[in-house]
Amino acid sequence: MTDPTVSQHVAGDDVVLSASHVTKKFGDTRALDDVGLDVHRSELLVLLGLSGSGKSTLLRCFNGLHRVTTGRIDVAGTRVDLASRGELRALRRDVGFVFQHFNLVGRLSCLENVLIGSLGRLRMPRYGASTYPKALRAEALVHLDRVGLADFAERRADTLSGGQQQRVAIARTLMQRPSVVLADEPVASLDPENAGIVMDLLFRVCIEEKLTVVCTLHQVDLALGWAHRVVGLRDGRKVLDRPAVGLAKDEVMEIYRRVDPSVTAGSPLEPA
Ligand SMILES: Nc1ncnc2c1ncn2[C@@H]1O[C@H](COP(=O)(O)OP(=O)(O)OP(=O)(O)O)[C@@H](O)[C@H]1O
Numbered sequence: 111m112t113d114p115t116v117s118q119h120v121a122g123d124d125v126v127l128s129a130s131h132v133t134k135k136f137g138d139t140r141a142l143d144d145v146g147l148d149v150h151r152s153e154l155l156v157l158l159g160l161s162g163s164g165k166s167t168l169l170r171c172f173n174g175l176h177r178v179t180t181g182r183i184d185v186a187g188t189r190v191d192l193a194s195r196g197e198l199r200a201l202r203r204d205v206g207f208v209f210q211h212f213n214l215v216g217r218l219s220c221l222e223n224v225l226i227g228s229l230g231r232l233r234m235p236r237y238g239a240s241t242y243p244k245a246l247r248a249e250a251l252v253h254l255d256r257v258g259l260a261d262f263a264e265r266r267a268d269t270l271s272g273g274q275q276q277r278v279a280i281a282r283t284l285m286q287r288p289s290v291v292l293a294d295e296p297v298a299s300l301d302p303e304n305a306g307i308v309m310d311l312l313f314r315v316c317i318e319e320k321l322t323v324v325c326t327l328h329q330v331d332l333a334l335g336w337a338h339r340v341v342g343l344r345d346g347r348k349v350l351d352r353p354a355v356g357l358a359k360d361e362v363m364e365i366y367r368r369v370d371p372s373v374t375a376g377s378p379l380e381p382a
Pocket residue numbers: 136139140141159160161162163164165166167168
């Protein structure tokens with residue numbers, strides 16, 4: 111768990127990321143249904159919900175990978191729902207994305223994988239860590255150090271454990287110098303110990319870099335342990351939006367209770 115000074119941190123007031131009356135349909139499927147959400151600077155918000163409840167769709171609407179059907183999305187000053195392709199490209203330089211399967215280039219060194227995060231700031235593609243400016247190499251080493259992997263700079267990424275690879279992926283995201291980080295099930299492939307390490311890291315960079323972090327999870331305990339705020343989706347609708355402090359696990363488990371009109375009582379379903 112986090113140390114007490116860190117866990118007492120309060121998210122900032124300014125809204126960096128906002129969804130207003132967002133609906134997203136895929137054919138007849140209503141993946142998001144009139145969702146409204148404001149996320150603040152230095153806030154780590156965790157999205158929970160059953161498989162298919164719309165978590166990934168919402169993340170993708172935030173960086174414009176999915177266009178909303180109706181409603182408005184604002185991210186770091188960009189009207190994402192109205193953005194041109196060029197504006198979306200610019201936005202994505204400011205929005206880091208952390209994936210479940212890390213998306214590192216396995217045959218490259220950890221240092222070069224981190225340096226890839228700076229490509230959006232460079233005019234030309236680079237091949238080999240030594241072709242990047244010295245200042246960027248130094249910056250990449252600082253980020254690797256921060257995730258506890260400075261000694262692994264020269265190691266091929268595919269020789270690292272899953273937890274270590276996700277930490278390299280977070281260092282790569284920091285190299286982007288983003289103001290927003292979207293993390294789609296970043297710990298789904300990790301054992302409980304490494305899942306905690308990665309969540310702690312996301313929490314710390316959120317505070318130390320004043321980032322806005324939106325993270326989807328299936329683990330309620332991790333959400334309650336590290337989120338400032340927990341939002342629950344069910345069938346594309348927002349059914350919970352509460353600060354994590356004071357939120358009981360039972361209340362969160364209501365998100366997973368199947369709504370079946372023929373059933374009046376039943377046990378909440380455990381998430382996958
Ligand atoms: N590209 C797509 N085309 C058609 N339907 C889609 C597409 N993406 C998502 N959906 C549908 O939208 C709904 C929400 O899916 P989404 O992936 O957002 O759920 P999720 O909560 O992230 O699920 P999981 O926890 O399994 O990742 C589902 O019914 C899904 O089948």
